[in-house]
Amino acid sequence: MNAASLSQKNRIAGGLIDRGKPLSFRFDGQHYTGFSGDTLASALLANNVRLVGRSFKYHRPRGILTAGSEEPNALVTIGSGASEDPNCRATTTELLDGLKAKSQTKVGFLSFDLMAINDLLSPILGAGFYYKTFMWPVAFWEKLYEPLIRKAAGLGSLSGKADPDRYDKGYLHCDLLVIGSGPSGLMAALTAARSGLRVILADEDFCLGGRLNAETLEIDGKSSAMFAAETLGVLGSMDNVRILPRTTVFGAFDHGCYGALERVNEHEANGGIRQIFWHVRSQRCIVAGGATERPIAFSNNDRPGIMLAGAVRTYVNRFGTSPGKRVAIFTNNDDGWTTAKDLHAAGVEITAIIDTRPDGQKTPPAGALCVRGGHVVNSKGRLGLSSILIDNGTRIPADCLAVSGGWSPNVHLTCHHQSKPIWNDEIAAFVPGRALPDGMIVAGAASGTMTLASCLKDGIVTGQRVVRDLGGKPVKIKAPRASDENFAIQPFWHVKDSINNAFVDFQNDVGVKDIKLSHCEGFRSVEHLKRYSTLGMATDQGKIANIPGLAILADISGKTIAETGTTIFRPPYTPVPIAAFAGRSRGKEFRPTRLTPSHQWAVSEGAKFVETGIWLRAQWYPAPGETEWRQSVDREVTAVRKSVGVCDVSTLGKIDIQGRDVGTFLNRVYANGFTKLPVGKTRYGLMLREDGMVMDDGTTARLDKTHYLMTTTTANAVAVFRHLEFCHQCLWPDLDVHLISVTEQYAQFAIAGPNSRRLLEKLIDPKEDISNDTFPFMACGTILICGGVEARLFRISFSGELAFEIAVPARYGNSMMRALMEAGEEFDVTAYGTEALGVLRIEKGHVAGNELNGQTTARQMGLGRMVSQKKDSIGLVLSRREQMVRDDDYELVGLKPLDPKVSLTAGAHFIAVGAATTAENDEGWVTSVAYSPHLKTSIGLGYIRRGSRRHGDIVRAIDLLGDQDIKVKLTSQHFYDAEGTRLHG
Amino acid sequence: MASPSPKQKLNFTLTASSPLGRHRTIVDGASLIEVSPRSVVSVSPFNGHEAEFNTAIDNLFDGAYPSATKAFELTGENACILLPSSYSQWFLCFDDEVPDPVAAASDLFGKKTSKHVAMTDQSDAWVILALTGPLVYRTLERICPIDCSSPAMPIGTTARTIIEHLGTIILRRPNDDNGNPCFWLMAARSSAASFLHVVTASPPFTLQ
Incomplete structure (x- = not known):
């Protein structure tokens, strides 16, 4: 026997542990040794540590009851700091060198728990005590009673720090x-x-x-x-x-x-x-x-040292550990006798075998008292078992009692x-x-x-x-030679005369008296018993307590157990950390990131990025000396208006649509007409949902007779594609339409501003002509650029300026951005980000995500006339609903603060001047705001009732969150070039 | 402001870049290599021309019939792989880059068939990673919800699935020279970096 074994008082010969690998560990600060192959529980028992925790409610001393995941008592906290792991079952915790464990559910020391006073008060702290006691005053429940009860309740607690594992x-x-x-x-x-x-x-x-x-x-x-x-x-x-x-x-x-x-x-x-x-x-x-083995309920059946018989055998046979020096056995079946045989063979003294069955032929080991037809009625020992009392009045010395109530x-x-x-x-x-x-x-x-x-x-x-x-041919396997053990059982659930502290559910401190009380109070269904008493609740899920508990209920109610039934077992079988469900999807790995084709260039330019969905887009590009974002954005907007700017718009959804029936298909999915769109032209399209609300907008270009390209908003790219697939596959499978996303295929750039054409002309093949006559507003086509790369060019404008969008294969995206910037040097070309993009479109009065929020109609956006009444399309019928065409509906307006120095706030609500700030007086809301360098004031878009007829009105824009209440003037939504002359230039 | 001449000599050229800069990671038991750029074209027969398309496939790919899970390979001058990508849609992956992928696909199918087939260049839409080695299943079981084992996914099998929120096409390629399994994982170009991270954050590329 080596030194490590010598220090472990209860270590005996045998077992599957590796005695050549001693392991050092700590429990409640005390140093111990065990062996590789031990669990924390077996190592503690080997070191004669019987007291490992306190009970959940009464803070009674508790020891190890089982040898598996059904353990209700030996719940410990492993580790320290951020890695601290509470409520680990010592019985399944593999012993590791340096393991640190500590007991839970105590105030003070484990051996002197101040909250053990609860045990003295247990006669009045039975099931339902909280519901009956803490009724008054009502306000005290949340503020006083519940916090106090939660603090007093047991089990471990989390570290409160981020899990480093x-x-x-x-x-x-x-x-x-x-x-x-x-x-x-x-x-x-x-x-x-x-x-x-x-x-x-x-x-x-x-x-x-x-x-x-x-x-x-x-x-x-x-x-x-x-x-x-x-x-x-x-x-x-x-x-x-x-x-x-x-x-x-x-x-x-x-x-x-x-x-x-x-x-x-x-x-x-x-x-x-x-x-x-x-x-x-x-x-x-x-x-x-x-x-799983079951306990038998009798008074004080929860003392450290009282264990399930099968667990005792496990510790002796598998872990070479005797849970006690003098062991008594209490059983209602033959399994208890198997325990006696194994313990005797291992040299452990057996003081008594108490079998509830009056008859039996088995011979007890020499020196052991055999009581047939008897039962244990009580136990003794403050922090660990010292003796048991049997029903004939005999007190038997024992530091371990192996109990077997049968197996479930x-x-x-x-x-x-x-x-x-x-x-x-x-x-x-x-x-x-x-x-x-x-x-x-x-x-x-x-x-x-x-x-x-x-x-x-x-x-x-x-x-x-x-x-x-499964359709296979099974091999013939000869059953190994083995014998069938005796497994006779005579049900015996609890000792009827010993009710106090006779526990059934050890984890939740539910005893026989609680079950009786539940029945008395009218909670007689097994499901009601569970809720009233907490029997079999939470992590235990009835592993040990369920059958004895409902057997006792059946006994009380005069029913059979079959009639009484069981509660429902639910996953998980044992607790699963939320972190395990999350897996690697934490922090930045919660979701993937999409990068634009020119991302690398934007990084090199020091761009500030913003997450739009899962896209990472350049929000603005700070120039040297700029310290505030507004400086950068104002400069970018001004540059577009004065000369030319370039923006990566590859994030817009792009859907390639081919087939002989695409025109018909588009005519049905868009509210406006598309059958007459000529080749080489682009058209703005408005897409409604079935309910008549606006789903998305974008442009669709006709590249060839049977070939179209649809663009969508960034946010709705996937939703629109899915919608089109649904329409194609489910609604109109007869139409010859073929869809595929090309969002990833092309890098697309907006080139906007009065010099945009000049800039492009430096890059395109000299044979290409993009003059206004040949390539007018809304034209589209294929061109060669930069010495032969095929690109798609669209004469469309989101900014209101003369503008183009050019699409090249994504592999050239980064290089294309560099080429545009180099070619545009003589025009002081400026890269602009999403902020400037937003300012430009608000100045122009174009709707975007804030206005297309899924709850707005074409009519509200001022686009009601786009919904063609000459053809059928998705959403047409329901867009005619009474409430959708009401005269006092919300309508899109522009707004400016009366005080030009004041900034508007998106989300503010419109209330009439002089009216009370109440929900009843709410007339609409502000959707988008921006500072307009062009107008040198804050401007916004918003929906307000009868908006199109209220240009010039003054109302209040109230932001209760930002504590802002300002007067604004309603205007047309078109702040800039309302006639559209610039984009046709 | 100077007035530029539209007829001035062009001196701007575009440089192609691969989604992951030709990424290579090699560890004990597995390698992850970005497949060299190649032309990819989606093909989908017009309604009423499916039989004609299927015949063309049969002729091109030696009696193969379009399947929802099986990819077919053509060797020689027009080396390419045809893999199912969606309902009535396939991807034609050439072994190399061709100047005009759609034209090349049209040539392959022949003019008569091609005029009734919707074709779309997808060459730049995907990043393709080749995952090879004896431990590739250790990688795949952490990220891929479908069964990639040999019985379920023999060589030439393909499937579309989701890997860590990213739509992915998986293609079981022929084993490498040492008999180790090889898979192509095709994911969207814009999320290539995230996709790469997903794979390399799995064993054997990362500590178990």
């Missing part, structure tokens, strides 16, 4: 997902894999094998643990098998999709991914999740699609219902097959069934 998500696909690596899971996986199926075997443990590692059973003449290891070795060597240890399948979702959480580098500070959230798509799933199949996952489990009298437990999720089959103990040989065989048979289901 890395997470990821992923997608796995297989023919068969096997959940659980016990005897059934292993045999099912082996059968399916050898038959050629792609198999994933997932288990929440870091050491696979399930109960095979916890028992001293024999399979094919060797230990069950060795059989598990060898079988896993075979599976691991097969290319069609993926083994996922440390992976909890936490939910069964639709269409064969299962959620699984893999703990890859849990609590390890190595920079790797901490957890991966897997979406597992499987044609079939075998749930082989085993069964883990039906959790089988219920995620609302399947109701069915009561099975033979094993006194619920088994999976008949209406399982599609493709799911249950095997082994999870289906109620509770003995080893049967589980092994069940695994093989189930695996073969899946192979056949």
Whole structure:
């Protein structure tokens, strides 16, 4: 025995731990050692640490109850600082060197918790106490009572700092997902894999094998643990098998999709991914999740040292740890006797076996008191068990009590699609219902097959069934030699005379008296019991407490358990961090970024960028000496008006439409007519939704007889494409129309200003003629530029100036921008960003996203006459609705502040001068504002009732958020060149 | 302000740039290389001309019939790949850049067929990354929701899917000289940098 073992008082021989790898860890600041292969719980028990936490409500001393993910007591906080991880189950926390853990739910020391006074008050703090007590005064609930209760309540807390760990998500696909690596899971996986199926075997443990590692059973003449290891070795060597240890399948979702959480580098500070959230798509799933042992309720059945019998065997057989020096056993089934056999073989003293069944043939180990037909009624020991009291008045010394109330199949996952489990009298437990999720089959103990040989065989048979289901030919596998253990049980849920502190749900501090109280108060349905008492709530999800709780309810209400039924099991089976769901999609990686073709050039020019959707666009380009954004934007706007500016407008949606019926198609999707659009011309189009509201606007150019190019707004590019596809595929599949997005294909630049033509003429092929006569306003065509690159040119203008938009293949986008800037040097060409673009269009009175917000009509925008009444189009009928054509409807106007030094605010509401600032007096709102260098004042657009007839009126623009109340004058929306002479120049 | 002459000698030329500057990342178990630029044309037969189009495909691609998940490859002078991209639409990916992709596609199908086929140049719309190596499945399982394993996606199979919000075309290419699997991942050009990050933030390019 090495030094590390010597320091661990309860460490005994055997087990699957690696004694050659001692590990150092801390619990509540105290230094301990364990071994590789330990869990935190087994290492604490090895070091004789029995008190590990306080209970949720009464702050009662609590110890380790189980050896798995069903653990309700040993919830600890792992790590420190930002990485602090609360509510970790010590029973599933893999021991690592340097691990730091601390207990929770305490005020002061774990051994002297000031909140333990709650335990003294427990007679008056029963279920429903809050609802009845904190009723008055009402205002105190949120301000006083609830904060106090929350502070007093248990469980750990988050660090409040950003989680520094890395997470990821992923997608796995297989023919068969096997959940659980016990005897059934292993045999099912082996059968399916050898038959050629792609198999994933997932288990929440870091050491696979399930109960095979916890028992001293024999399979094919060797230990069950060795059989598990060898079988896993075979599976691991097969290319069609993926083994996922440390992976909890936490939910069964639709269409064969299962959620699984893999703990890859849990609590390890190595920079790797901490957890991966897997979406597992499987044609079939075998749930082989085993069964969970149940406690028996009696007074003070929660003292540290009182554990489930199967867990005691696990610690002895798998971890080489005895949970106590003197162990008593309390059972209602043969499993308790198996515990006695294993403990005796391991040299652990057994002080007594109390079997609730009056008859029995089994012989107790030498020196152990055997009580048949008796039961434990109480326990003693302040911070840990020292003795138990049995119903005949005998007090028996024990520092550990192994309790077995029978086993419940883990039906959790089988219920995620609302399947109701069915009561099975033979094993006194619920088994999976008949209406399982599609493709799911249950095997082994999870289906109620509770003995080893049967589980092994069940695994093989189930695996073969899946192979056949999927059209394969199953291989014949001989069931390994094993025996079936005794599994006789006589239900015994609670000791009737011991009610106080007789706990059923340890995690939520729900006892027998709470269930009785619930029934007394009229909460008699099992679902009502759950809500009233919190039985089986939250992370526990009824793993341990559910069956005993409802059995007690059934007993009280005089019903059978089958009649009483169960609550609904919901995902997740065990808690899943929100961070795991998010995976890598955090911070800047929350969504992708789209860059314009000239992005690199804009970066080199020091542009300031703005996110527009997921696009990153140049907002303005600061010039040397400019310190305020307005300086840059004013300069850019002025440059466009005076000479020429260039803006990357590649973000606009571009849809290539070809076919013989495109004209008809456009005529139907646009409110205005398109059938007569000639080749070489572009037309502004207004697109309505089915409900008559404006969906989007843009231009469509006819490039050839059967070839058109539609542009959309940046924001609606995807929505419009989707809409067109819907129209094409669902509404008018007979039309010969072919759609494809070319948004990514072309870099497009607006060249705007009186010198725009001159600038372009320096770049285009000398043979090309873009004079006003040959290439007038709204013309389009293909030209050669820069020595032979084919480009598309459009004579359109968003700024109101003489302007063109030129599109080149995106590969030339960056270079094109440089060429435009170099060619335009003699005109003092200026690159302008989205801010200047906005100012220019507001000056011109063009609508954009703020005005096209999905709640406005063509009529409101002053474009009512564009909605052709001579043809049918999407939205036409509903645009004629009474409320859509009312005389006092909102209409688009321009506005200026009476005081030119005042800046307008978008979102401000119009209220008449002298009227009260109330919602009833609200007449409209400001949509867009900008400072106009041309007019040297703030200007805006907005909707106001009867706006077109109110030019010249003065109203107030009120921004309650910005505390602004100013007078504005309503005008035409066209602040600049209302006649349109400049863009025709 | 000087008055420019429209007839002055042109001295401006445009330089092409690839979406990711010919990116290459090679680590143990996998490589991620931006595929050299190539011409891509979408083709979609006009209504009523589908049979004619299918016959042309059959003739060109040695008896192949347009399929929703299968790509076909032509070797030799007109080396190209035809892969399904949408309902009644395919992408013709040439092995190299051609001066006029639509004209090249028209030539391939022949004048008679081509006049009844909608063709659109898509050469600049996509970034193509070749993901190759024994550990490519470790990469794909982190980012790709569809099953890319050999049984589900043998060589020549193609699918459209979403990778981290980005529309993606996946094409299983022939194995490399060492027998390692190779996939082409095609995503939109404008989000090429984000797409590259998505892939390289996965194993084996990033620590597990």
